[in-house]
Amino acid sequence: MTTYRTVSIDGLDIFYREAGSRNNPTILLLHGFPTSSHMFRNLIPALADKFHLVAPDYPGYGNSSMPTVNEFDYTFDNLAEIVEKFIAAIALKKYSLYVMDYGAPIGYRIAAKYPERVQSLIVQNGNAYEEGLREFWEPIKAYWQERSPENAEKLKYLVTLEATKWQYTNGVRNLEAISPDTWTMDQHFLDRPGNDEIQLALLYSYGTNPLLYPQWQEYFRNYQPPTLIVWGKNDYIFPADGAYPYQRDLKDVEFHLLDTGHFALEEDGDAIANYIDQFLTSRLQSIPV
Structure with a gap:
């Protein structure tokens, strides 16, 4: 059974979903934009019989606190620091990292800092x-170069209903x-007052990530x-x-390109769950049969 919990990190309420026995290998699930x-609502129960799964919401997302841009500096460095403190707060020692979209630059910061904790990716x-930053990123790259009102406009x-629906259906x-x-x-959650400013701040901060690619x-x-790579191959982003x-x-590397889009779990969640089960069972010890 999935439980829904909250822990206080630096005065922020960080919401997370958790399922499975802590005696089993942990998968830390890091969501995207x-x-x-x-x-991860469907993936968690699909794997909870063999694994311990934990999925936090970042500040500004989901059911976690949403301080304004004046109250919290929305950068990927800071989101990674919050997740790092979250890991410590709930006492995770070793884990596999599931990274998707924004979860990748957050997770890779942590993995590069604490490589001994990461059992698999x-x-x-x-x-x-x-190579992964193509046409979609051109106007965002322009914003990195010049943080002007025109480029922000x-x-x-990206925070409109039309764009959000497109991310799921394209x-x-x-x-x-x-x-x-x-x-x-x-x-x-995007429509909450002030959240558009949060998303713009993080789009700008994303420009710090390519600089870290060599380190990762x-x-x-x-x-x-x-x-394990399970990638929606039709993703435009x-x-x-x-x-x-x-x-x-x-x-x-076990490599799977799936015939779906950005949010591959929506259409191929069962396949991804099976790939994860087989992959981790073959790579990690102490997984129940």
């Missing part, structure tokens, strides 16, 4: 290579398989975490161009 731990449309469409095989609860839930790639090469380069730096 513009969603929350809600994206599960990468679903999470970028760590320049070009990005405001590139999928079967539109009827995608629940409207997904974009409705995300949009509810060095972590891959030096520590060689076993890595993080296309498959960003999936292939992992194979340059990692020796133990």
